[in-house]
Amino acid sequence: MKLDLKLDNVKAWFRQANFYVEEVYNAPYRSAIARAQREQDDLFMLLIFSEMMGVPNPASYYTLELQPLLMERFHDWHLRMGMEHSPLDNFKCC
Template sequence: MRLPRWSSFRAGLEEFCAGPYRRTLARARREEDDLFRMVVLAEALGVPDPAAYYTVELMPVVYEDFHAWHRRMGMERSPLEHVGCC
């Protein structure tokens, strides 16, 4: 059984430790996600990918956030012919 006092103490301690680094950690996670999308979409972008057989199952997951990704990468239009998000 958890006491509310310990739960609030734990939440405060977590905020104290992670608070100053929240922006840095969010940026690192976004960069990792962008790299992951690049690996998954490499074959579709014309880059030979030996792991394309394994990453094709991940395409539907990547397409959900595709528009935000290609805008962050500096591409005004979708680089893929079969994905028209703009």
């Protein structure tokens, strides 16, 4: 009984020590991670609201040249998912 209690105390101490070590290690990076998250959220909101207001998405123009490269990957993906043909009506790949 005493051995179990001591073992539980040691485990609790190691859990607490691990928590503090992780906090100390991650502390310098928190602001950079939060800033990157805010920038991603801002970009997402900009794209969503611009599309809602009827402004065309500028990313489609810049990614148009990637379409031939993505066709093969899309074809492999829908075959892996068990679909014989493309699930998109306006996007035929096979």
